Amino acid sequence: MNKFRKDIRFFFLIITLSLIFAIGCNQDEPGKVVAKVGEFNILESDFISRYEDYIIQTGIKDNFLSRKDVVNSMVSEIVLNRYDENKYILANDEFNKENIWLEEQAVLAYLKDQEVYAKITVDDGEIRNAFLRSNEKLSVSHLFATTEDEINELSQLLKVGVSFETLAKQIFTDSTLQSNGGNLGYIKWGDMESEFEEKAYSMKVGEISDPVKTKYGFSIIKVNERVAHPLLTEYEYQKRKSKFENIIRLRKKKPSEKTYIKSVIDFESIKFNEKTVEEIWEYIQLNIKGNEELEQFQNSDMECVEYKGKVYSTLTVINKINSIPSYHFEKITSIEKLKTVIKGILLKDKLKEIADEKGYSKNKYVLKKLDKMKTNLFMKYKISEIIEKSSIADSAVLNFYTQHPEFFSTHDEVNVQEILVDNEKQANSLVMKIKSGSDFGELAKKYSKRTPTASNLGIIGFAPISRFGMFKDVFWKSKLNKILGPIKIEQYFGIFKVLGRKISKPISFEESKEVAEMAVKYKLKNKILSDYFEKLKLKTNIEIFDKVIGSAKIFEFANK
Numbered sequence: 050m051n052k053f054r055k056d057i058r059f060f061f062l063i064i065t066l067s068l069i070f071a072i073g074c075n076q077d078e079p080g081k082v083v084a085k086v087g088e089f090n091i092l093e094s095d096f097i098s099r100y101e102d103y104i105i106q107t108g109i110k111d112n113f114l115s116r117k118d119v120v121n122s123m124v125s126e127i128v129l130n131r132y133d134e135n136k137y138i139l140a141n142d143e144f145n146k147e148n149i150w151l152e153e154q155a156v157l158a159y160l161k162d163q164e165v166y167a168k169i170t171v172d173d174g175e176i177r178n179a180f181l182r183s184n185e186k187l188s189v190s191h192l193f194a195t196t197e198d199e200i201n202e203l204s205q206l207l208k209v210g211v212s213f214e215t216l217a218k219q220i221f222t223d224s225t226l227q228s229n230g231g232n233l234g235y236i237k238w239g240d241m242e243s244e245f246e247e248k249a250y251s252m253k254v255g256e257i258s259d260p261v262k263t264k265y266g267f268s269i270i271k272v273n274e275r276v277a278h279p280l281l282t283e284y285e286y287q288k289r290k291s292k293f294e295n296i297i298r299l300r301k302k303k304p305s306e307k308t309y310i311k312s313v314i315d316f317e318s319i320k321f322n323e324k325t326v327e328e329i330w331e332y333i334q335l336n337i338k339g340n341e342e343l344e345q346f347q348n349s350d351m352e353c354v355e356y357k358g359k360v361y362s363t364l365t366v367i368n369k370i371n372s373i374p375s376y377h378f379e380k381i382t383s384i385e386k387l388k389t390v391i392k393g394i395l396l397k398d399k400l401k402e403i404a405d406e407k408g409y410s411k412n413k414y415v416l417k418k419l420d421k422m423k424t425n426l427f428m429k430y431k432i433s434e435i436i437e438k439s440s441i442a443d444s445a446v447l448n449f450y451t452q453h454p455e456f457f458s459t460h461d462e463v464n465v466q467e468i469l470v471d472n473e474k475q476a477n478s479l480v481m482k483i484k485s486g487s488d489f490g491e492l493a494k495k496y497s498k499r500t501p502t503a504s505n506l507g508i509i510g511f512a513p514i515s516r517f518g519m520f521k522d523v524f525w526k527s528k529l530n531k532i533l534g535p536i537k538i539e540q541y542f543g544i545f546k547v548l549g550r551k552i553s554k555p556i557s558f559e560e561s562k563e564v565a566e567m568a569v570k571y572k573l574k575n576k577i578l579s580d581y582f583e584k585l586k587l588k589t590n591i592e593i594f595d596k597v598i599g600s601a602k603i604f605e606f607a608n609k
Contacts, residue, residue: 463511
């Protein structure tokens with residue numbers, strides 16, 4: 050059923066993105082008016098701002114019908130926001146959480162713009178270098194490993210004379226990479242991760258690199274050939290200079306942000322009280338199951354985390370976590386991820402202090418951006434409410450259920466037993482003990498770092514195979530009770546055993562009816578929304594001024 054819910058969220062997102070910006074609607078402001086909605090005016094300046102954003106995002110050419118569509122969307126937003134019943138949305142706890150979250154994010158985004166992105170510099174040498182590289186392609190081979198120890202071992206083997214080709218045959222499961230010595234073929238500037246690419250383009254033909262860390266692991270690179278464009282002119286460079294400058298700026302964003310964050314907070318100096326972190330993790334587990342009781346923490350001033358003399362109590366941390374919107378809260382799936390979230394809370398507080406000192410929360414640009422974000426949020430909830438409250442005939446629901454059996458079936462599931470430890474040597478030792486007859490469950494209970502499963506002898510219980518991400522095929526195809534691992538997962542080493550397997554089967558119409566009905570509603574969403582808008586508009590005095598819409602001056606490149 051999760052697969053279908055994802056489809057619903059996708060449709061939901063598409064609708065929301067079509068209504069992305071707020072509008073000014075103060076009838077006392079001077080300026081031409083493109084539409085009147087009851088007592089509110091849509092000013093020409095607000096329309097132009099909205100329409101120009103729309104053109105930038107969609108890439109369409111300026112035309113009257115597109116202008117009219119944008120005005121109609123702006124009219125609909127005012128009608129829904131000002132002339133419809135919205136008490137349920139305004140009383141929705143999740144809606145209010147997201148509103149507060151947006152206020153923080155708008156300020157922090159502006160802080161990054163001003164303190165990080167605006168200070169990125171690009172000199173002419175960097176631009177020329179990028180231009181030259183864009184006109185040169187490289188033939189490269191690589192050896193890949195997921196851990197630093199593995200890649201260092203490969204590097205040592207290369208240094209003592211083992212060939213690239215021999216190692217490629219040993220480490221790759223892909224038959225092509227096995228047979229061609231890890232050859233990736235020709236790459237162009239912009240094809241690969243920046244770390245990989247930067248190293249490759251700095252190397253000579255035949256040279257082999259030291260290990261290079263990338264997003265997915267570690268690589269050792271070998272350059273086989275360089276093929277450059279035979280003739281480059283200054284005219285071509287000047288013509289494309291601004292494009293390459295923007296690309297370099299984009300590439301510098303992430304490292305610049307990391308450098309700035311390191312200057313703001315020293316994560317190594319954050320000290321956790323492990324006992325209280327475990328208590329918070331237990332609370333989160335209950336919260337996810339719908340039990341939001343906080344009595345045990347109401348009077349708790351026990352230290353949870355300390356950073357350079359500043360202490361956060363258990364209750365403070367829980368309250369801050371509870372203020373996180375559910376779509377972020379649900380990502381806290383382990384104690385380590387909980388610690389990451391707590392570190393994020395400390396970082397956010399530090400950044401907010403800086404932003405407040407600089408007055409960014411009262412900046413006009415930030416407030417304008419925030420208005421747009423809040424309108425977007427309101428429309429997301431409003432559209433969802435309209436669709437959910439609409440009525441659909443049972444026959445249409447049954448028809449959809451019959452025609453889409455793939456949506457209404459259980460997931461393939463596996464029951465996995467696990468042991469997670471934080472070093473490879475211990476993991477290998479545990480594998481030897483299991484193979485020598487030690488009980489897997491007892492070892493999990495004694496050594497596994499994931500507390501909830503450790504207390505259950507390492508047994509996760511039946512769960513959808515999709516939950517296991519990149520390991521789903523390994524678990525699904527494994528023989529029952531076969532020892533798998535050690536497998537490196539983030540900072541842990543895992544040992545696994547598949548205890549059971551359940552194959553997908555159909556879910557009855559009675560059980561599926563609610564989800565099937567929602568599916569039909571989202572399939573008919575455009576008509577449902579259109580009918581709702583039209584009925585609501587009949588109760589509101591609306592005037593649209595085509596002449597003003599048509600004569601509004603839009604920036605030049607919109608017509609090119």
